[in-house]
Amino acid sequence: MFVGHALFAFALGALAARWLGLSRERAVQLGVVAGLFAAAPDADIVYAPFGLLVGAAENLTADGFWETANVVHRGPTHSLVLGTALAVAAGLWSTESQPARIASLAIGVALVAVTGVLSGPVAALVTVVFVAAALAIATFAVSRDISPRTVAALALLGLLTHPFGDLFTGGPPPFLYPFDVTLVAERVLLHPDPTTHLLAAFAIELATVWLAVWTYVHLRGYTLTELVRPRAALGIGYAAAVLFLPAPTLERSAHFVFSVLALGVIGAPVRPFSHGVDWLETVVTGLAAVTIAALAYAMAYGAI
Template sequence: MFVGHEFLAFALAGWGALQVGCSDRTALHAGVVAAVAALLPDLDVVYAVGTYAVAVAGGAPLGWDAFWGVANATHRVVTHTLPTGGVATLWLAAAVAVGRRRSPGADRGRSGSTAAVTLAGAAAAGAALLLAGFRAAVSPSAAVVAAGFLACVAAAGWVLAARVGLSTMGVTAAAGVGFLSHPFGDVFLAAPPPLFSPFEPVVWAGRVSLAADPTLDLLGVLAVELLAVWLGVAAFTRVAGDRMGHIDRLRDAFDRRAAAGLAYAPAAVVLPRPTIVDAHVLGATVVPLAAVVGVWAGYASFRRDGGATAGRVGAAVAGFLAGLAALTLAGVAYTVAYVVAI
């Protein structure tokens, strides 16, 4: 769900903003803030790589299972929890509010100052409580990771301050969608993160299995991921149709080249059967196929538009959507061939 988190958060925030009467532009900005917030919890995988490298130098084995076994102690346990998400929401909103107060030409009225100070105070208090909890209940290194994560969140909020036209409440709501939805996107590939860490009893311990057959289980995860991406794409085409080049509606985006994804069906009997443990067998073969289709369709679109600057945006969008459609068709074709084969 490294990709699905962001697309789902964009869809939830974007459609939600439209439902309460916001303009397309406001909904677009809400979706962007939510997507950024949904991305940030996974950035600590950089720290996890460093942690694993140290462990390997000390004799730990190489491999995906070994990597996640080492990394998850300070990866999902720290950033993929609801308390951390709640505090991160406050930090991002506070950084946006303070960043706006310091930008040239900003309205420095009393209400804006009060909101910035209030959010900053709540964020600082929440961080103090959270870091103390991680230090006491998990480890000092977990507290350090949490502090680094919140610093990254604040930096992201500072960057977003001058780029999104949302009210302080809108930023807070959109950020909350991203941060608080993130933990629930990981329940299909691994054991769920400890939702209330560092203050929790364990309330959800087992991953969600979508099928008894291990390969069908993985294909179900692929379907969930693709659904999340398509929801985000549909929301984007709704709120940003004027930015899509020559593609104004989702139904206009389908390129016949995407049918090349159906050629992936023989992989069900030619390749080793992938499972959650060795999902790379699926990902490392089907994603390159989709990428080739995307480049093919994007280049064709670019040539059709004569290489104009405006056409580059449309070409990029056309290529992405053709690749996504090819990936979806490949997944369907593989699943049908697999079911027939077994």
């Protein structure tokens, strides 16, 4: 859900800005900032490369990467409590006044200290990266003349929507960390069959991407139908993969995810280095091909 978190926040932020009467260009800018904030909680995967370096060579696979990353992934950085505090810190940081920035840094230091005491040095280090990422995004927002209140609102949108997107694909994050209160105890099960559950979660991810793409296309004055080329229908051939690939599950999904996403190349222009290439058309056609491929696989598997 890496991409999904950011794109969902982008769509919500941009559409809300447009609904409030801002220009199309400004709405896109605010959506981008919201999306960046939504990606910040996944700064916790910085642990994975270091964990792999000290781990066994056999872990150097996609699944091994995630097994290592999950040591700290969906931990403190996915807390609604920490997210709210960090959104306040981002708003204070964007005021550019010295007292406000000192207060912002104090909040960041407090978050790191609490995490370190409760969860150890690795979690504290991850929180340092999390705080730094949020303040860097706030700095970027300031460079785009976004007001402190708007920065704080966009940070809240991004940081607080992110954890809920993980309910379908992993263990529920500690929503109320550092408090020992469980808001959601188990993963939301979309289907008892592991493969059908994965396909349903993938469908949610695709729907999120489509929402973001539609938002951008709409704000740029286009329509989706004029950007999809007929060759996207070639994705239907992916149905044959059900005969050759092991049935994917959340625990073993890399072969499915990477192979179906690879079909996005269908959207690539025949002459990519020529002048006049419509990259928006390329993205939309590629996404349509991936969507058709996923639907074809689901039908062949019997999930639909």
